[in-house]
Amino acid sequence: MIRLTALTAVASLLTTTAFAADIQPGDTLAEDQTFKLSVLDQYKTIDPQLIEETIGNHIARQLFEGLTRQDADGNVIPAVATGWTTEDNQTWTFTLRDDATWSNGDPVTAQDFVYAWQRAADPNTASPYAWYVELTSIENAAEIVAGEADPTTLGVTAVDDQTLQVTLTQPLPFFPAMTTYSTLFPAHRATIEEFGNDWTKPENMVGNGAYMLDAVSVNEVTRLVKNPNYHSAEDVVIEEIEVFVVNDRNQSLTRYQAGEFDMMDDLPAGTYPALEAEFPDETHSTPRLCSYYYAFNFTDSGNEALQDVNVRKALSYAVNREVIVDQVLKGGQSPAYNFTHEATAGFEMPEIYYSDIAYNDRMEQAKELMAEAGYGPDNPIELNLIYNTSDSHRAIATVISQMWKPLGVNTVLSNYEWQSYIDIRGEQNFDVARSAWCGDYNEASTFLDLVTTTHGANDGKYSNAEVDQLMADSRTMEDPNVAYTQVEQILADEMAIIPIYHYTQNFMLDPTIRNWPMNNVENNWYIQDIYRAAAE
Amino acid sequence: MIAFVFRRLLVAIPVLLLLVVLTFVLMYAAPGSPFATERGVPPAVLQNLEREYGLDQPFIVQIWTYITNIVTDFNFGPSFVYRDQDVNDLIAQGFPVTLTYGTWAFVLATLVGGSLGIIAALRHNTWLDYLAVGVSVGAQVLPNFVLAPILVLIFTLWLGWLPGGGWQGGQWQFVILPVIALGTSFMASIARIARASMLEVLSSNFIRTARAKGLPQRTIILRHALKPALLPVISYLGPAFVGMITGSVVIDIYFSTGGIGQFFVASALARDYGVMMGITVLLGALTILFNLLVDVAYAWIDPKIRY
Numbered sequence: 118m119i120r121l122t123a124l125t126a127v128a129s130l131l132t133t134t135a136f137a138a139d140i141q142p143g144d145t146l147a148e149d150q151t152f153k154l155s156v157l158d159q160y161k162t163i164d165p166q167l168i169e170e171t172i173g174n175h176i177a178r179q180l181f182e183g184l185t186r187q188d189a190d191g192n193v194i195p196a197v198a199t200g201w202t203t204e205d206n207q208t209w210t211f212t213l214r215d216d217a218t219w220s221n222g223d224p225v226t227a228q229d230f231v232y233a234w235q236r237a238a239d240p241n242t243a244s245p246y247a248w249y250v251e252l253t254s255i256e257n258a259a260e261i262v263a264g265e266a267d268p269t270t271l272g273v274t275a276v277d278d279q280t281l282q283v284t285l286t287q288p289l290p291f292f293p294a295m296t297t298y299s300t301l302f303p304a305h306r307a308t309i310e311e312f313g314n315d316w317t318k319p320e321n322m323v324g325n326g327a328y329m330l331d332a333v334s335v336n337e338v339t340r341l342v343k344n345p346n347y348h349s350a351e352d353v354v355i356e357e358i359e360v361f362v363v364n365d366r367n368q369s370l371t372r373y374q375a376g377e378f379d380m381m382d383d384l385p386a387g388t389y390p391a392l393e394a395e396f397p398d399e400t401h402s403t404p405r406l407c408s409y410y411y412a413f414n415f416t417d418s419g420n421e422a423l424q425d426v427n428v429r430k431a432l433s434y435a436v437n438r439e440v441i442v443d444q445v446l447k448g449g450q451s452p453a454y455n456f457t458h459e460a461t462a463g464f465e466m467p468e469i470y471y472s473d474i475a476y477n478d479r480m481e482q483a484k485e486l487m488a489e490a491g492y493g494p495d496n497p498i499e500l501n502l503i504y505n506t507s508d509s510h511r512a513i514a515t516v517i518s519q520m521w522k523p524l525g526v527n528t529v530l531s532n533y534e535w536q537s538y539i540d541i542r543g544e545q546n547f548d549v550a551r552s553a554w555c556g557d558y559n560e561a562s563t564f565l566d567l568v569t570t571t572h573g574a575n576d577g578k579y580s581n582a583e584v585d586q587l588m589a590d591s592r593t594m595e596d597p598n599v600a601y602t603q604v605e606q607i608l609a610d611e612m613a614i615i616p617i618y619h620y621t622q623n624f625m626l627d628p629t630i631r632n633w634p635m636n637n638v639e640n641n642w643y644i645q646d647i648y649r650a651a652a653e
Numbered sequence: 654m655i656a657f658v659f660r661r662l663l664v665a666i667p668v669l670l671l672l673v674v675l676t677f678v679l680m681y682a683a684p685g686s687p688f689a690t691e692r693g694v695p696p697a698v699l700q701n702l703e704r705e706y707g708l709d710q711p712f713i714v715q716i717w718t719y720i721t722n723i724v725t726d727f728n729f730g731p732s733f734v735y736r737d738q739d740v741n742d743l744i745a746q747g748f749p750v751t752l753t754y755g756t757w758a759f760v761l762a763t764l765v766g767g768s769l770g771i772i773a774a775l776r777h778n779t780w781l782d783y784l785a786v787g788v789s790v791g792a793q794v795l796p797n798f799v800l801a802p803i804l805v806l807i808f809t810l811w812l813g814w815l816p817g818g819g820w821q822g823g824q825w826q827f828v829i830l831p832v833i834a835l836g837t838s839f840m841a842s843i844a845r846i847a848r849a850s851m852l853e854v855l856s857s858n859f860i861r862t863a864r865a866k867g868l869p870q871r872t873i874i875l876r877h878a879l880k881p882a883l884l885p886v887i888s889y890l891g892p893a894f895v896g897m898i899t900g901s902v903v904i905d906i907y908f909s910t911g912g913i914g915q916f917f918v919a920s921a922l923a924r925d926y927g928v929m930m931g932i933t934v935l936l937g938a939l940t941i942l943f944n945l946l947v948d949v950a951y952a953w954i955d956p957k958i959r960y
Binding site for chain 1: 683684685686687688689690691692693694695696697698700701702705731734735736737738743746747801802805806809810813816817818819820905906907909910911912915922923924
C-alpha cells in the first residue's frame with residue numbers, strides 16, 4: 118500500500134495514466150455495455166458542492182472529475198491534474214491537462230476549480246458540506262465558512278488556465294487525496310449562474326466527467342450516458358449507466374437474482390453466508406472504511422458512573438465482539454478494539470492490551486473492575502442506550518445489553534428515527550449511544566480527529582488535551598503513525614469509546630463485470646474503469 | 654342539488670385550511686430538523702439554509718406565506734431535501750404514476766370484487782358462494798407487503814414473465830404487478846361488502862313483493878335489487894379510490910414506481926416539510942372531492958335521499 122506522504126514525490130511521475138478500462142487478456146467485450154445497479158435511496162442532490170451522502174457521491178463521481186481520482190486499490194492518481202508539486206506540504210501547485218473539456222465543449226480551466234471551491238465554502242451557497250473545505254485547511258476557509266471573510270479570499274488561485282495554486286494554513290501531506298472528493302470537483306460557473314438550483318437537471322447540467330446526466334425519474338431510475346467530450350472518451354467502454362432506486366433490500370436482491378441489476382450493495386442483514394455459499398462468484402465482502410462504536414456520554418447529563426474509567430473498561434471488556442460479527446452480522450466484519458479502521462492506508466494497527474485476553478477471563482476482570490468502582494449486581498447501574506432505528510442496530514444493542522447484565526448493568530434501549538436521533542445524540546441525551554464513522558478520506562486522521570475536543574461529531578464530548586495535541590502535531594510529523602498509535606493507546610487506556618467492529622462492504626456483482634475496484638476501501642468506483650465481458 | 658354541491662365545496666375551504674394549520678403545528682412539534690447532519694452544519698450555513706427556506710420567519714408568517722403562495726401561484730414551495738426539486742415537480746412526476754396504477758387497481762377491484770360478491774349472494778350457500786368467500790378471505794389476509802414480494806418471486810424470479818419493479822413511463826409490463834398487489838385486498842373488501850348487502854336486500858320486503866308479483870328473477874335482480882345493494886359498496890369506493898390513487902407506500906417501495914405514496918413516509922422521516930405539506934394538502938383535497946362525489950352518486954341511486 119502506498120503511503121500517502123510518499124505520493125507527493127511520485128505524483129509528478131504519474132503523468133502517463135491508466136484512464137482506460139484495461140481489457141484483461143482473453144476477454145472479449147459484450148455487445149451490451151449498459152451497467153445497471155440498485156441503490157437504497159434517491160440521491161438528495163448531485164450538485165458536487167452540496168452533496169452530503171453516498172449515493173449522490175457515487176453518481177457525481179461519474180459526472181464530474183476532480184484534480185485527482187482513485188485507482189482500483191484506492192491510490193490517488195491524476196485526473197484533471199496531470200501532476201502536482203510542493204516543497205513544504207503547505208503550498209501546492211497543480212498542473213491541469215490541456216485537453217479537459219466540459220460536456221458542452223468549453224475547456225476546463227483552473228478558474229473552474231477556484232470558482233467551485235469558493236462556492237463550496239461560501240455560506241450563501243448553504244452547503245451542508247462547507248466544513249469539508251475547512252477540513253482541507255485551505256487558507257481562510259474557516260473564516261469564510263463562519264461568514265467572517267469574503268469567499269474570494271480563499272487560498273486558491275488560478276495562476277493561468279492550466280495552473281492552480283493552493284495555500285494551506287498548515288502542512289497537509291495528504292492534501293491531493295482530499296481533492297478526490299466531490300466537494301472539490303470543478304463547477305461550470307455560467308451554467309450555475311443561469312439556472313440556479315435547476316442547473317443539475319438533465320437538460321441544463323454541464324459536467325466534465327466520463328458520463329453525462331441523461332434522465333432522472335425521482336425514486337425510480339437515473340440514467341447516465343457516455344460523455345463524447347470527455348478527454349479519454351475513447352477508452353470508456355460502458356456506454357450507459359442506470360441507477361435504480363429500490364428501498365427494500367430483499368426486493369432488490371430478488372431482482373438482482375432475476376438479472377435486472379448487475380450490482381447491488383447493502384445486502385439484507387444476515388443473508389451474506391447463504392448467498393456466498395450459493396453464488397460464490399458473485400458475492401463479495403471487502404473492507405469498507407467505517408468503524409462501529411458505542412460513545413459514552415462524558416457530560417453531566419450522562420450517568421455519573423461513566424466518569425469512572427473502571428466502569429467504562431468493564432463495559433468494553435464485557436462486549437464479545439466475536440459473537441456480534443459471527444452470530445449477528447455474519448458479513449465478514451472484523452471485531453474492533455481500536456477506532457481507526459484496519460484497512461486505512463498507511464495505518465499500522467496498534468496492539469490493544471485487552472484484545473488478546475480470552476473472553477471469559479476478560480469478563481471476570483470486568484466484574485472485578487465494576488466491584489472496584491463500587492457497582493455490581495447488588496448495586497446496579499441503569500444505562501440509557503440509544504440507537505437509530507434499524508434491525509441490526511437493535512440486534513446488537515440487545516445482545517450487548519445481555520452481555521452487560523452480569524456486571525449489574527440494567528440497560529434501557531431507546532431507538533429513534535435518524536433525524537430525531539441526530540438531535541438527541543447531539544444534545545447528549547443518552548448514557549451510551551450507537552455511533553459509526555466513515556472515513557472522509559483514506560488516512561487515519563479522518564477517524565482520530567473525531568475524538569478531539571472540538572470535532573462536530575464528538576457527541577460523547579470526550580476531551581483529552583494530550584489527544585488534541587497529538588492530533589495537531591501529527592499534521593507535521595514525518596511519520597504520523599507514531600502519534601496515531603499513541604492516540605489509540607490513550608483511547609484504550611481511558612476507554613473513551615467502545616470500538617465494536619470494522620465494516621465490510623457486502624455486495625453482489627454480475628460475474629461478467631470486470632475490473633471492479635475490490636480493494637478500494639472507500640468504495641469509490643469509477644464506471645469508466647470497468648467493462649462487461651462477453652459470456653463464455 | 655347544485656346548491657348542495659356548492660355548499661359542500663364552500664365548506665371544503667375552511668377544512669383544508671384547518672388541515673394545513675394542524676399539519677404545520679404537528680410538523681413543528683416533531684423533534685429534528687431537515688438540515689440536521691451527523692457532523693453538524695456550520696452555523697453560518699445553517700442560518701442561510703433557514704433563511705432560504707423561510708424557517709427564520711415567525712410561525713404565523715410561515716403559514717401565511719405558505720397559504721398565499723398556494724392560493725395565488727399554486728406554488729407548494731421547494732422540497733427541503735431534494736435541492737433541485739419543487740414540491741410541484743415531485744407531485745407532477747409522481748402523481749400520474751400513482752393515478753395510473755391506482756385507477757387500474759380500482760377498476761380491477763371493483764369489477765372482480767363486485768361480481769364475486771354478487772354471484773356469491775345469488776348462489777348463497779352453494780359451492781360458488783364458498784369459493785367466492787374463500788377467495789376474498791384469502792385475499793384479505795394477504796396484505797400487500799406480503800403479496801408484493803410473493804408476486805415478484807413468482808413472476809419475476811421463477812417465471813421471468815414480468816419485471817420486478819420500475820415504471821419506464823408506464824409500459825404495461827411494469828403496471829401489472831403493482832395493480833394486482835394494490836387491488837387485491839380492496840377487491841376482497843368489495844366482494845364481502847357486496848355479498849352481505851346483496852343478501853340483505855334479497856331478503857327484504859320489497860323483493861319478496863316483487864317475487865310475489867311473479868317477476869322474473871333477472872328483472873328482480875337488475876331492476877330492484879342491484880341499486881340498493883350497491884349503496885354500501887359505493888360509500889366504501891369513495892375513500893378506497895382516494896386511497897388507491899394517492900398511492901401506497903408499500904407499492905412504491907416494493908416496486909420502485911416513483912409514485913407519490915413513498916413520500917408519505919420518506920418526507921416525514923426526512924423532515925421534508927415542503928413535500929409533507931404538499932402531499933397532505935393533495936390527499937386532503939382529493940378525499941373531500943371524492944366524498945362529495947359519493948354523496949352525489951347516493952342521491953342518484955337512492956331516490957329516498959334528498960339534499
